[in-house]
Amino acid sequence: MQLHELYQKIDLPDEAARRAEEAGHTLDLAALEPFLAGMMAIETAESAYRALSNRLTGDGDHYAMLYCQLECARRDAIRYREMGIGEDVFCATMKCFSRFLRECEVRNGRMFFDRGWWTYRQLAMRIFRIGELEYELEPPSGDAAVGLHIPSDANLSPGAVDDSLMRASQFLESHWPELSRDRFCCDSWLLSPALRSFLGPDSNILSFQNRFEILREHPQDRGFLEWLFRAPEDADFTDLPETTRLQREVKRLLLAGGNVGSAAGILRPVPELRLENR
Secondary structure, three states, X not given: OOHXXXXXXXXXXXXXXXXXXXXHOOOOHHHHHHHHHHHOOOOOXXXXXXXXXXXXXXXXXXXXXXXXXXXXXXHHHHHHHHHOOOHHHHHHHXXXXXXXXXXXXXXXXXXXXXXXXXXXXXXXXXXXEEOOEEEEOOOOOOOOOEEEEOOOOOOOOHHHHHHHHHXXXXXXXXXXXXXXXXXXXXXXXXXXXXXXXXXXXXXXXXXXXXXXXXXXXEOOOOOHHHHHXXXXXXXXXXXXXXXXXXXXXXXXXXXXXXXXXXXXXXXXXXXXXXXXXX
């Protein structure tokens, strides 16, 4: 697979593809090879990313880093095939780059690459997107379980979540059988008990919350501002949008001195799931 083919497969925005290519023309990939190889291994991915960041001086919008990481993703396509992992999982996983770039543009009014500190996990084959959810083999929380992440474009309807969990269980059984019996842990604002008073009985968020046993709460966390409002944690609450009912309810809570926070939980045991015909 050539890089331009990868750009198409993951729906990379044209502007990002152009600027990444421009940055790539200035790089000596042979000299950067130890960093690229390092980002593709779970044990060294974080340290290699940090070392490469220090090496890429003057990369203000981080398009040189994007180019390097996409080169790693291109190489990962070979590893996926060798392991028998389908291209559908590869493309869904690597579309994180396109999603993050578009989120950055919405949040900042212009597009640049601000998630290299996270995406080395995908390059190291530590995070995979399977259906609507992402699964991390070594969650940063340190919990003895497989980490579960909720992409911003995820469909949390019960059928879609069941489908993802079922496919993830099959995926782990096939490729990481030692993890196939581990339970899934999740740390997210979407698990916060503070949301429950705003959610109706048919809410997909409530349905998702009810799958988890809450282990700990983080009542002061403000990370939800980015995901719910596309706003920084120091945003002026009076300026927050009120497009959805949930935004309106949470904004009212914030203006009254409250907070949403977040929570961490572990998926409760469930009966064997059946794939939904979709």
